[in-house]
Amino acid sequence: MADLGSGSGYFTRRFVEAVTETGMVYAVDVEPEMLSYVKESIVHMHVAYTAEFILARPDSPKLPFEAIDLLFVCNTIHHLEDRTKYFRNLRSSLRPGGRISIIDFYPDERSGDLGFPKHHLVSRDTVVKELTDAGYKLDREHSFLPKQYFLEFVPAQ
Numbered sequence: 215m216a217d218l219g220s221g222s223g224y225f226t227r228r229f230v231e232a233v234t235e236t237g238m239v240y241a242v243d244v245e246p247e248m249l250s251y252v253k254e255s256i257v258h259m260h261v262a263y264t265a266e267f268i269l270a271r272p273d274s275p276k277l278p279f280e281a282i283d284l285l286f287v288c289n290t291i292h293h294l295e296d297r298t299k300y301f302r303n304l305r306s307s308l309r310p311g312g313r314i315s316i317i318d319f320y321p322d323e324r325s326g327d328l329g330f331p332k333h334h335l336v337s338r339d340t341v342v343k344e345l346t347d348a349g350y351k352l353d354r355e356h357s358f359l360p361k362q363y364f365l366e367f368v369p370a371q
Contacts, residue, residue, distance in 0.1 A: 215229050215233065215237065215238070215239050215240070215282065215283060215284045215285075215286065216239070216240035216241075216242055216275070216277055216281075216282045216284070216285050216286065216307075217229060217239065217240070217241050217242065217286050217288075218242045218270075218275055218285055218286065218287045218290055219242070219243060219287060219288070219289070219290025219293060220241040220242055220243045220248065220249070220252055221243060221248055221252075221290075222248065222251060222252065222255075223241060223248075223251065223252030223255050223256065225286060225288060226239060226241045226252050226256070226265070227252075227255060227256060227259060229286070230256055230259070230261065230265055231259075231261060233264070235264065236264075237264060238264050238265070238266065238281070239264065239265045239266075240265070240266050240267075240268055240277060240281070240282070241253075241265060241266070241267045241268065242268045242270045242275045242276075242277065243268075243269070243270060244269070244270050244271065244272055246269055249267045249268075249269060252267065253265075253267050272294075272295065273295070273296070273299075273300065274300070274303065274304075275304060275307070277304065277307035278307065279306055279307060280306070280307065280308065280309045280310075281307055281309070282307050282308050282309060282312055283308075283309050283311065283312045283313075284312065284313055284314075284315060285304070285307075285308070285312070285313070285314045285315070286315050287314065287315065287316045287317070287318075288316075288317040288318070289317065289318055289319065289362075290318070291316055291318045291336050291341060292318060292334050292335050292336045297336075297341075297344045297345075297348070298344045298345075298347045298348045299348070300348075301314070301344070301345055301348040301349075301350065302348040302349055305348070305349060305350075305369060308369065312368075312369075313353065313366055313367060313368050314345070314350065314366070314367045314368075315364070315365070315366050315367075316341060316345075316363075316364075316365045316366075316367070317359065317362050317363070317364045317365075318335065318336065318341070318362060318363060319335050319361060319362050320335070320337070320338065320361065320362065320363060321335035321336065321337055338363040338365065341363075341365060342365065345365075345367050346370070349369060349370050350367040350368060350369055350370055351367065351368060351369075351370040352365060352366070352367055353366045353367060353368045354366040
């Protein structure tokens with residue numbers, strides 16, 4: 215499992231707690247300071263974990279071949295440029311049966327006050343189009359988050 219745009223590690227820490235001793239969690243970010251923070255916070259959890267910390271490039275997460283069963287992308291999609299190419303190239307990192315989960319804020323009034331300009335956000339429809347163009351299909355959509363969309367994609371084959 216990979217947490218793309220792991221930031222402060224909120225989800226990474228929960229993933230580390232959830233995987234078994236045979237699982238692997240990749241914390242992926244373009245900011246070395248964030249990865250150091252996440253690593254230190256996991257050490258202080260005092261749990262046995264298997265995690266790797268990957269300093270990504272803006273155009274590549276640098277994930278290993280067929281290593282990921284779930285790529286989790288929360289509040290990060292709007293930071294990626296040329297998302298179609300990015301996710302097309304990322305496909306080789308997915309294991310057979312792997313999927314991508316994307317959660318991000320709606321760029322309209324549903325998202326409420328975010329503390330940053332909404333023009334940076336990417337619409338749900340744009341994400342669906344870009345990932346479809348990258349060779350994926352929308353497999354599931356969850357509607358329980360009132361201010362964010364939650365989409366799951368699988369390779370289209």
